[in-house]
Amino acid sequence: MSVFERWLSLWVLLCIVVGIGLGWLFPDVFELIARAEIARVNLPVAGLIWLMITPMLLRVDFAALGQVGRYWRGIGVTLFVNWAVKPFSMALLAWLFIAGLFRPWLPGDQIDSYIAGLIILAAAPCTAMVFVWSRLTNGEPNFTLSQVALNDAIMIVAFAPIVGLLLGLAAITVPWATLLISVGLYIILPVIVAQVVRRMVLARSGEAGLERLLTRLGPVSITALLATLILLFGFQGEQILAQPLVIGILAIPILIQVYFNAGLAYGLNRATGEAHCVAGPSALIGASNFFELAVAAAISLFGINSGAALATVVGVLIEVPVMLSVVWIVNRSKGWYDAGSAVRRNAQKER
Secondary structure: OOHHHHOHHHHHHHHHHHHHHHHHHOHHHHHHHHHOEEOOEEHHHHHHHHHHHHHHHOOOOHHHHHHHHHHHHHHHHHHHHHHHHHHHHHHHHHHHHHHHHOHHHOOHHHHHHHHHHHHHHHOOEOOOHHHHHHHHOOOOHHHHHHHHHHHHHHHHHHHHHHHHHHHHHOOOOOOHHHHHHHHHHHHHHHHHHHHHHHHHHHHHHHHHHHHHHHHHHHHHHHHHHHHHHHHHHHHHHHHHHHOOOHHHHHHHHHHHHHHHHHHHHHHHHHHHOOOHHHHHHHHHHHHOEOHHHHHHHHHHHHOOOOHHHHHHHHHHHHHHHHHHHHHHHHHHOHHHHHOOHHHHHHHHHHO
16 A cells, blocks of 8 residues: 555545645635536646546556456455445434434534435446455455456446435435436546546556556545545535534444445355455445545535535545455454355365
């Protein structure tokens, strides 16, 4: 992990302080930024989010989809957790904790918005950071690459329907035109641009040239993320200061769903006899989120100063320490995992 990635939570905490301070000192500037919209898309934030997302999508190789059948058990488990369990379990947790248990401690006019932000966060499977988590667990790189490519392909068609369905079930008004614009602007177009650039660089300079480009663009992506967070907290500052427990309350369902989905994916892989080098990244892919996309979608749907945007930012805040703890659990439990009867039986068949 780079220094920025390893200390991402610290940078987010600094962004909270800086954003709130700047929002208090220069409210007119932030109000001007908030008005720079076309079709509910905030142009300064959209530019920053493109700088966040596009470099990460350069890592995705859709040619890896040809390897999906090779790891069919791990692929099947991850797809089940990512698309059949994760968004729905998060919706349940959001209703339980935000609309129920902690409702008295939250601003009433933002309850639906918080729930929406948590649902959007869970409906976007992780893309870039998965490669980091996979390396830390000695994961199978070809499986990780093929799974990320498949998830991104599914996300193009499944993200909007799942978000729309769950928001509708929660009786939250779904601005479908804005949701579809968000998918086009923050998923389809960045994927197309990234794949065109990727092919051009590979044709000209090969894998080494692509890696050099990714190394140069890495700080740009992280800097754009931090700048976006400063803007978010600049708008959210008054609300956070008035309700300091909000961030901690929003973190509770996120933490529960991360550990639940990681444990479910890890256990299902063991039960089906998948190798540990596949089960590790499968569990991590099932637990982590594409928080850059979630932030972008929440801002487009509900506004930069909404509770939905704040809820997705809490996901950014806790992503690294929580996922590192999952990495630690996966690595420490390898002996237990390999002792599973199905794992040992499949390992013997492959010898």
